Amino acid sequence: MDAATVALIIIIIGALLILLEALSPGAFIVIPGTVLVIVGIIGYIVPDFLFSIYSPITALVLAIPITLITIKMYQLLAKPVPPTTTVTDSLIGKKGKVTVTTSPGNLKGKVRIGMDIWSADSEEEIGVGEAVEVIKAEGVHVTVKKKE
Numbered sequence: 001m002d003a004a005t006v007a008l009i010i011i012i013i014g015a016l017l018i019l020l021e022a023l024s025p026g027a028f029i030v031i032p033g034t035v036l037v038i039v040g041i042i043g044y045i046v047p048d049f050l051f052s053i054y055s056p057i058t059a060l061v062l063a064i065p066i067t068l069i070t071i072k073m074y075q076l077l078a079k080p081v082p083p084t085t086t087v088t089d090s091l092i093g094k095k096g097k098v099t100v101t102t103s104p105g106n107l108k109g110k111v112r113i114g115m116d117i118w119s120a121d122s123e124e125e126i127g128v129g130e131a132v133e134v135i136k137a138e139g140v141h142v143t144v145k146k147k148e
Contacts, residue, residue: 004044039062096131101127111144
């Protein structure tokens with residue numbers, strides 16, 4: 001197989017890796033894909049390059065800046081966002097529904113507030129399906145009363 005054919009094969013493999021990265025971002029296969037495309041282009045222009053010691057050395061030298069550029073690009077595209085948390089004080093006054101019967105002094109009761117399920121107790125027994133309002137929140141459990 002001549003050097004031009006090998007260079008074209010390397011370019012095609014590199015382009016396929018870049019395409020795969022476009023279809024599933026974050027896999028970082030764009031790095032070897034880009035290195036292969038560049039090495040393939042150089043090998044196509046200078047055929048003796050592919051079968052010399054300079055080909056793998058060039059690939060390694062290219063991989064470092066391409067990796068750094070790729071990481072920076074991903075950081076710009078998807079800036080990290082701190083996780084959202086629910087402060088228990090923010091639950092006071094919220095409305096919800098009982099999913100497991102609540103009773104005084106018993107944290108086995110459960111209520112759904114928004115999309116979250118919280119352990120709950122109450123001053124009186126409240127049955128499943130009843131609408132409730134949070135009157136106190138402590139740690140990971142809430143105290144509720146029947147909604148009036």
